[in-house]
Every structure is written in structure tokens, then in C-alpha cells.
Amino acid sequence: MLVFGIDTCCMAATAAIMDEKLMVAQTVVNKNKTHSQMMMPLVEQMFTAAELDPTEIDAFAAAVGPGSFTGVRIGVATAKAMAQAAKKPCIAVSTLEALAFSSKYFDGIISPVLDARREQVYNALFHGGRDGLVRITEDRALALDELLEELKKTEKPVLFMGDGTLVFEEKIRSVLGDAAVFAPKLLNLNLGGAVAEIGLEKLKKGETLPYGKLVPSYVRLSQAEREKLEREKSSEK
Template identity: 45%
Template sequence: MKVLAVDTSSIVATVAILEDDKLIGEYVLNHKKTHSQKLMPIISEIMLSAELKASDIDVFAVAIGPGSFTGLRIGVATVKGLAHAVNRPVVGISTLDGLAYNMPFCRHIICPIMDARRRQVYNALYRWVDDDLMIIEAPRALALEQLIQELKEKNEKVVFTGDGVEAFKDMLSAGLGDLCAFAPASVRMQKASSIAQLALRKALRGETESYLTLAPFYLRKSQAEREYEQRCCGKSQ
């Protein structure tokens, strides 16, 4: 089974092709260009290098969030278009699941964090049990102080990963001391190969969906939506 996976949930644009358990190719670009400029050229280049056409792909996968609202929309729309063109199923994968999957067989709790602004982080908690990545806490948006307090109460070693590490490393170290550790920078960024592997597992269990129903998972409303609701509520009072 061939899987083409995309992750555009952050500044990183990454695309991978997996055939069963073999990684055919992966492209990771961590640069300032927008995803609308770079995603399709990356997909075209990796497909050309792998000597594949869209019709050769069995399943298309994408990181559906949380993350950058614009980035998620671009990634999801691109995968929907590709799947529609060749009538293939799709699989949506949590961005946080993908980040945790970058750290196979870590013995400690894994906590991917992404900067959600307003002193909040998108996060979830995971643990490897044998060769399965188990979810301890599902994806949520929390105030950083609330997350630190929750982890203090667990009193277990936690390894942080994701782009939130750079922004909040000092606060996490101060709040958790020896209970916290940080993944190397090389595995803290999104990797489409992890999205592809998670998608393959779901596809083999029959857990795919139509491109018609695929949608981003934002976790919270955008700033524009919140401001609109506040204006509407103010007018109705």
C-alpha cells in the first residue's frame, strides 16, 4: 500500500511517500516561503523522483491539526484535491500524534507542544507501550501554567517536543525542574513520514474516509471568529 502524506501545520512543509513499511522518500522544508508557494512544487518533485503518478497512490494522508489555521487549510485542501482527482480514500492524522510518533520507544511521557498564542499551548500526552503509541491525554489547548501544574501532579519524567519548546523551554524548566527533558531539535519539527506511518496503520484497519468529509481540526476558534462573536453578542444585548 502506497501512502502520500502531507503536513503543513507549522512553518515546516513536509511531504512523504511510504510503501508498506518502507519510506520511499521524504521532503522537509523549514523556510519562510508560504505553503501556498511551496507545497505543490514539493509534491511534484517527490512524485517525479519516486517515478510515481497520483493514480499510483492508494491513500492520501494529511495532518489535520491543531496548528496554523492557514497552513492546515492549505494542506487539507491540497490532499482533498489530489484524492478527488484519482478517487482515493484519505486519512486525517492529529499533528500532535505525528510529533509524538517522531520519538519511537521513548520510556517517558511524551508531550508535544505547539504555541497557540495568548500564553496557551496545543498539547497532548502520550506513552509508548510495546510498539504502540498510547494517548494519555487527548489534544487540547491549555494555559501553560495549567499544563505545568498537571504534569507536576503526575510526578513523572516528561519529554517535550514540538515548536513550543523553543518558546517555552525556560518556563517549563523553571516549573518542572528535573521532571522535564527536551527532544533534540532534529525531531521537534513535523515529519510527514510519521503522518504516513500513522495513516498506514489506520488504513490497514479500514479507518479511512472520503475526501468529501475531510476537514481541519482547529481545537479552538480563530481570533476573527472570536471577535465576530463578541460583536454579535454585544449587539444582541
């Protein structure tokens, strides 16, 4: 089995190809360019280097969010187009689960955090340990203060990763003290290999989708949608 994984929801544009034994190829670029400019050239170069054709892929996995709304759409659209052309299924993967995946054997709470602006973060909590990753909460957007109050109640160490740590590390340390552990810098980046490996596990379980059913998971409304809702509420008064 071969699974392609793509993630453009966060800082990096990244894609990978995974088989049942190892990662065949991975590309990661973290530059100040739009993911739409970089993604397809990177994917084409990766397939060329791996001496593979997209038609050889058994399923196309995409990180579907949460994250940058534009970034989420780029990754989902790319996976859908490739799956349609190859006549293969798609697989939806949570961005937050993919971030946590590389640390799944950490003995404690795993807390990926993405900066959602407005003093909020995208977050999900997981148990890590010998049994691997076990989800505690659904993906959500919440105030950082609310998350830290929740985590103060746990007696286990909490491992943080994701671009939110670059913004909020000082505040997290001030609240949680020694209970807060921070992943290596590498694991603050979203990695296509994690999306592909989760995708491979889902493919084995039959958890696939027709390409037309792969959709973004934004978790919260966009700013434009929030403003529209506020206007509608105001007009009803």
C-alpha cells in the same frame, strides 16, 4: 500499499510516501515562505524522484490540525485535491499525534507543544514505551501554566517536542526541573513521514474517509470567530 502523507500545520512544509516496509521518499522545507508557494512544487519533485505517479497511491493522509489555521487548510486542501484526482480515499491525522509518533518508545509521558499564541499551547499527552503510543488526552488548546500544573502531578519524565519548545523551554524547565526532557531538534519539526506511517496504520484498519469528508480540526476558534462571538455577546446585553 502506498500512502502519501502531508503536513503544513506547523513550521515546515513536508510530505512523504510510505509503503509497508519503509519510507519511499520524504521532503521537508522549513523556510520563511508560505506553504502554499512551496507545497505543490515540492510534492511534484518528490513524486518525480520516487518515479511514482499519484494514481499509484492507495490513500492520501493529511495532518488536519491543530496548528496554523492557514497551514492546516493548505495541507487538507492539497490532500483532498490529490485524492479526488486519483479516485482514492483520505485519512485524517492529528498534527500532535504525528509529532509524538517519532518518540513513541520513550518510557514516560510524551507532550508535543505547539505555540498557539496568547500564552497558550496546542497539546495532547501520550504514554510512550514498549507498547508504542497510547493517547491520554484529546487534542486541546490550553494555557501553558495549566499544562505545567497538570504535568507536575506525574511521577514520570516528560518528553517535549514541537515549536512550542522553542518559545517556552526555559519556563518548562523552571517548573518541571529534571522531569522535563527535550527531543532532538529534528523532532521539533513536523514530518510527512510520521503522517504517512500513521496513515498506513489507519488504512490497514479501514479508517479512511471520502475526500469530501476530510476537514480541518482547529481545536479552538480563530481570532475573527472569537471577536465575532464577543460582539454577539455584547449586543445581547
